[in-house]
Amino acid sequence: MTAVFVRLLLIVTWLGSASAAAFADPAPQTRVRAHLEPAGPVVAGSEVKLVVDLLTTTWFTEAPNWPLFTVADAIVSLPDEQADNLSEEIDGVHWFGVSRAYRIAPQAGKTYDIAPFAITVYPGGTNTPVQVMTPALKLVTTLPPGAQGMTSFFPTSGLTATQKIEPPKQQLRVGDSITRTITQSAAGTESMLIPPVSLGEVDGLKRYARPSTTRNIVRDRVGLVAGERTDSVTYIADHNGRFKLPPVTIEWWNTATQKRETIVLPGVTFSAAAAHEKPLFDIPVDAMSQGFPHRIIVIHSRQLIAGFAIVLGLIGVVWARVRIATFLRRMRMGASEVHKRYLEGDAVAWRRLCAIARQGDWRRTIPALYRWMDRTRDFGHPARLASIPRADDAGVAELVEAVTAHYAGTAAPDLRWEDAETALRQAGKRTRLQREEMCPLPPLNNY
Structure with a gap:
């Protein structure tokens, strides 16, 4: 009788476990979609959106990690915009998700292969993050007639460029720095679409590139007026001689005239004289490359000698302070005695x-x-x-x-x-x- 009872108890327990498993929530599902807007061939320099949708059958406990990828001969950015919420039914299953759009600005006429990239999502109902891969895409761009052979195709209705050299003097010392800054302003174009200028190496000079800066000029009731990009690089002369920063040529496509335009910024010639003094220390390359403020410190020989003389004088004063105090006291007593004799004379x-x-x-x-x-x-x-x-x-x-x-x-x-x-x-x-x-x-x- 006891054995029969135990068997019945085991059967009831098994049936309960099976029933609970049958009615438990299924594991969350995830999927990713991506497409280009517009999908067909586009003119180089135009802005193309890469729309990425992330979906799950439950919900997202955290915001997905949106990575920034690169595409050769193109500018890729992820605007700081609010993600769009998604809610749709696919094959009888309700899905929830978010959508964001990357901006791609192709700079050449060719077929671009946009490789898959990973995005980490955090679906509800599980404690483990999930990594999904976007699909591979192709982007076909063309160039208008007359734009073939351009180094970088950049269409805009108007472009200006200015150059600034600091310091303006053309006679430097070995170890001094000279900074070349070029600012481009494109009418009606976002700053992220402006291609960088080429500020390359110069023989005899150490080159330290600074991070470029961009800004959009927006006015009330008008919107975007122009985009502005600034590129800067610092050169340091490591030996005496005469140096020349080469001219800078900027090509761009005028959308108003449908012609190629060129802006040439003149080169700069300067000389560096040999210095008898050496910098106290070298500036770290990473500090220069990140645009940190810096100063080159040079000690002249006369200043060094004067400094040593002052230090030795202070040491002598401290060492002979008792003798000096005694001498000054005797001087005061002698002067007082002379004055007394004078009054009594x-x-x-x-x-x-x-x-x-x-x-x-x-x-x-x-x-x-x-x-x-x-x-x-x-x-x-x-x-x-x-x-x-x-x-x-x-x-x-x-x-x-x-x-x-x-x-x-x-x-x-x-x-x-x-x-x-x-x-x-x-x-x-x-x-x-x-x-x-x-x-x-x-x-x-x-x-």
């Missing part, structure tokens, strides 16, 4: 005596007179009036009489200070001469 005392005596105040004049006599040391120390030689000098005699009368309390005789001043000067001079005669220089030592 006979010159200052004489000017003060003359200033007081001209005022006629004998109470101040006599102390000033004795102060001057003490500081000159010509009349003894302490100085006395009797030490002043008065022979044949009326001015000195009158001065002595006036001082004596002042101390005696009697009326002092009239005294003209100008005469006394002259007499005092002459008396001091005579006293110094007499002292020098009495004390001649000692004889030289004989060895």
Whole structure:
């Protein structure tokens, strides 16, 4: 009885599993479609759309990874546009999906083979991304009569091109850089369709291409006015000599006149002089190729010598700072001592005596007179009036009489200070001469 029950239980379990599997959601399906618009032959330079549809039977949990592929002799881009949602029934199955359009601008008249490329999608109902391959396509383009042999077929109603050379000077040094920038502007044409100009290698110059820039000029109520493309390359002279950037020829097809047009930008000649200095370091090639801002640093010999001299001077100042401080302190003390001796000297005392005596105040004049006599040391120390030689000098005699009368309390005789001043000067001079005669220089030592 127990064995029968176990068998019945196993049968019920198997039937339940089979029923659940029968009613479970099927695995999501995916498919990809691609076609060209327009499908038939087109004129080279025209814009062709490659429309790609991605479909699934469930939904997409993430946006597909849209890759950017390349086609020889053509410009391929993926505009930053919102993808279109799809919902349709195919063979009784409901499909959901998204659609985007690549832009292809063929530049030659031939048959283009557009190879399949992979796109990764993320369908709902599974945790594993799925990779789908687009179908192979062919694009046939033709050239209008007269356009055969053009390097790059570019149709537009109007094209202008300008050239800029930086720096504008034509005399450079070895290691300096010169940048050539060419800007094209095409009327009524998107910038992505403008072909790049050829800025090739130049003998004796290192070439660093910068990323090109494009922009569309759009106006309100008018729409697209023109497209603009800028190509730039930097050259660096690695040795002295004379160099020439060759002329640049731009061919384009005038859709208004149905004729081939040519724009020629002139070449540029410049020379690079040898430099005695070398750059501190070479600029990395990847930095130049990506258009990063750069600067070539060169140190001249005079600047190097001056820099070393400044550094040595600073080191010397730091090393001898104690000695320098001591020297400056002694200088200040010496200057203070000299200034003090000057203030205590006979010159200052004489000017003060003359200033007081001209005022006629004998109470101040006599102390000033004795102060001057003490500081000159010509009349003894302490100085006395009797030490002043008065022979044949009326001015000195009158001065002595006036001082004596002042101390005696009697009326002092009239005294003209100008005469006394002259007499005092002459008396001091005579006293110094007499002292020098009495004390001649000692004889030289004989060895």
